[in-house]
Amino acid sequence: MKASRLIIVGVAGFAGLLALLLSGREPQQVVQAAPPPADANTTEVLVAKIDLSMGTALSDAELAWVKWPQDLASSALIQKSARPNAIEEFKGAITRQPFFANEPIREEKIIKGNGSGFLSAILPSGKRAIAISIDSRGASSAGGFILPNDHVDVIVTRRDSEASLKAGTDIYQSSTLLNNVRVLAIGQNIQEKNGERVVVGETATLELDPSQAEMIALNQRTGTLALALRSMVDINKPEDKRNRSGGNAMTVVRFGVSQEVTR
Numbered sequence: 001m002k003a004s005r006l007i008i009v010g011v012a013g014f015a016g017l018l019a020l021l022l023s024g025r026e027p028q029q030v031v032q033a034a035p036p037p038a039d040a041n042t043t044e045v046l047v048a049k050i051d052l053s054m055g056t057a058l059s060d061a062e063l064a065w066v067k068w069p070q071d072l073a074s075s076a077l078i079q080k081s082a083r084p085n086a087i088e089e090f091k092g093a094i095t096r097q098p099f100f101a102n103e104p105i106r107e108e109k110i111i112k113g114n115g116s117g118f119l120s121a122i123l124p125s126g127k128r129a130i131a132i133s134i135d136s137r138g139a140s141s142a143g144g145f146i147l148p149n150d151h152v153d154v155i156v157t158r159r160d161s162e163a164s165l166k167a168g169t170d171i172y173q174s175s176t177l178l179n180n181v182r183v184l185a186i187g188q189n190i191q192e193k194n195g196e197r198v199v200v201g202e203t204a205t206l207e208l209d210p211s212q213a214e215m216i217a218l219n220q221r222t223g224t225l226a227l228a229l230r231s232m233v234d235i236n237k238p239e240d241k242r243n244r245s246g247g248n249a250m251t252v253v254r255f256g257v258s259q260e261v262t263r
Contacts, residue, residue: 041069041070041071042067042068042069042070043067043068043070043073043079043080043081044065044066044067044068044079044080044081045065045066045067045068045073045077045078045079045080045104046063046064046065046077046078046079046080046083046086046087046090046104046105047063047064047065047066047101047102047103047104047105048062048063048064048099048100048101048102048103048105049061049062049063049064049101050062050101051098051099051100051101052095052098052099053095053098054095054096054097054098054122055094055095055118055122056094056095057092057093057094058090058091058092058093058094058095058110059091059092060087060091063086063087063090063105065080065087066102068104076106077104077106078104078105078106078107086105090105090110090112092112093110093111093112094110094111094112094118094121094122095109095110096109096110096111096121096122097109119184119185119205122184123184123207124207126209127207127208127209128207128208128209128210128212128213129184129205129206129207129208130205130206130208130213130216130217131203131204131205131206132154132203132204132206132216132220132225133202133203133220133225134202134203134204134225134226134227145229146183146186146204146227146229147183147186148183148184148185148186149182149183149184150182150183150229150230151180151181151182151183151230151232151234151235152181152183152206152227152228152229152230153176153178153179153180153181153227153228153230154176154177154178154181154206154216154225154226154227154228155174155175155176155177155225155226155227155228156174156175156177156219156223156224156225156226157172157173157174157223157224157226158172158173158174158219158222158223158224159171159172160172160173176228177215177216177219177225178208178212178215178216180230180234180235181206181207181208181212182206182207183204183205183206183207183227184205184206184207185204185205186203186204186205187202187203204227
């Protein structure tokens with residue numbers, strides 16, 4: 001037998017033996033990777049699903065559970081582990097303040113109206129809402145640029161009958177009746193719409209305590225009320241004491257021209 005044939009026979013035999021060995025091996029098993037373990041450092045928190053304006057009635061469409069870092073989940077947040085039925089609990093509740101999408105829901109910013117009107121639902125405990133008449137053109141409300149949630153001073157102007165009788169002409173006095181009062185509504189508007197100025201109505205509804213409400217009711221009958229808009233930076237500042245000439249200043253109106261004089 002030639003050497004070339006011997007080589008061919010040897011190669012064929014080796015290939016056959018290798019095939020036999022391979023056919024006898026067990027099939028390889030595919031090992032699937034285990035799913036990553038759940039993150040134990042998160043919790044589910046109740047949030048606003050969409051942007052919510054003040055006065056929104058809550059439902060499934062406005063609320064959702066989202067994962068939140070456990071380290072940042074304070075006791076003030078509503079967690080699913082403690083209150084799994086919170087969405088059902090808050091159905092029908094009213095937002096007292098606006099919420100942004102994915103902002104955690106806080107109980108102090110919502111209230112369950114129980115069928116009450118919206119204004120009574122957002123009014124803080126112990127406060128009263130009272131409406132005063134204003135000029136529909138905005139002449140008695142900073143030209144119509146006072147919006148709900150602004151803070152104002154209430155100024156009363158009345159005719160001094162005794163001084164007018166002595167002077168023989170109309171004499172009026174004005175003074176600041178109340179400082180730093182929150183405006184709840186202008187007309188029927190309770191909030192600013194999309195950053196635009198609301199239309200001035202015939203009334204401005206103010207947030208007052210009971211004694212202030214009595215004061216406003218009395219001065220509406222005896223004088224004319226006007227609203228002076230306050231700067232945002234002055235809302236939380238203490239009131240400055242003003243020098244007012246010891247109460248001796250008065251405004252004299254002659255033939256439609258006003259002039260401040262001292263008694």
